[in-house]
């Protein structure tokens with residue numbers, strides 16, 4: 454990696470086509486996401502938001518163009534080194550049967566209990582966790598059927614935050630939160646991720662209004678890019 458950069462994500466004319474598909478899911482995407490800044494990605498369902506962000510941790514590779522992290526093509530980086538830089542909250546959250554503590558620590562096995570609690574606070578999860586019968590030692594059932602959708606999202610966010618990553622990706626991670634929680638979370642997140650690159654996929658305008666850069670996807674293409682005022 455170029456050591457003068459930490460967490461810079463750059464897409465250069467990136468297209469991606471799923472194997473067997475007749476059309477590119479994303480087409481000729483070019484943008485740069487920088488440390489200390491929030492990049493929001495919006496667009497209707499199927500417009501390619503998840504496909505785009507999934508290229509960063511290399512769940513698959515660009516069909517055309519280049520994805521660079523800190524100036525290096527992600528294909529030239531050891532997967533372990535790449536993933537270590539990234540805190541990722543997938544759109545399809547998966548928690549496992551185990552305690553709340555172990556579910557959050559899954560993001561960073563070396564995290565101290567204090568660090569887990571801090572991540573939970575930022576994720577607006579601490580309050581409901583402390584109200585559970587056994588607090589952080591409470592059991593999450595298989596498929597997390599014993600907690601709500603919004604609680605699952607917040608645990609999953611805490612799991613990503615406990616990692617202290619250079620790049621955070623949140624794919625529809627705030628969609629089940631009420632407006633008040635969403636706002637409190639974004640405020641805490643801003644402080645916690647101060648020097649990191651934050652990429653937020655969202656539908657709700659209020660979630661992304663204050664982003665430094667908003668990318669509007671339409672049918673896999675960038676239909677607009679700029680701040681909320683500019684768009």
Ligand code: ATP
Nearest residue numbers: 471474478496497498499500501502503504505544
């Ligand atoms: P949503 O808001 O519903 O999450 P999205 O903007 O994240 O949508 P993507 O999931 O990136 O959209 O999908 C973009 C396009 O790629 C869609 O046409 C979708 O059908 C297609 N697609 C997504 N995943 C796959 C896959 N695993 N195999 C084939 N095609 C896929």
Ligand code: MG
Nearest residue numbers: 502503504544
């Ligand atoms: Mg998606």
